[in-house]
Amino acid sequence: MRLDLLFAVVALLAFGVTGIVYKLATAHLDPISLTFFVYVLATIFTALVWLFTPDKRITGAGLTWVVIAAFFASIGMIAYMVALQVGEVSIVTPIRDLAVVVTVLLAIFVLGEHVTVTKVLGLLFGIAAVVLLSLGS
Secondary structure, three states: OOHHHHHHHHHHHHHHHHHHHHHHHOOOOOHHHHHHHHHHHHHHHHHHHHHOOOOOOOOHHHHHHHHHHHHHHHHHHHHHHHHHHHOOHHHHHHHHHOHHHHHHHHHHHOOOOOOOHHHHHHHHHHHHHHHHHHHOO
16 A cells, blocks of 8 residues: 555544544633644644654754644634534534645645646535535535
């Protein structure tokens, strides 16, 4: 099996579980506190993995991208937690997961990745899936 696909599937499963866990947590924590504790604990867990990773590469440019990513991740996470608190996880999470549309479009226009019929169809099916899930409520 390709390593990229293996890790993508692990990420899919992990993020799939987190949507339900976050929704359950919003009944007991406000969205900002929930986001704060998720990031603090994720930082601790990640630090443990990082400590035992032998091949570290850290550059100034890399850290600049980290700051930008953290800024957008924080905005997205807080917005997601608020949406989960007031909405249905079965609607909110698929909409959040349409971030893939933004990512693919940026990959095409910013990174110069190729447009393929498969990519276009995948995006259209993803959007259709969210529309259908949203109409179901």
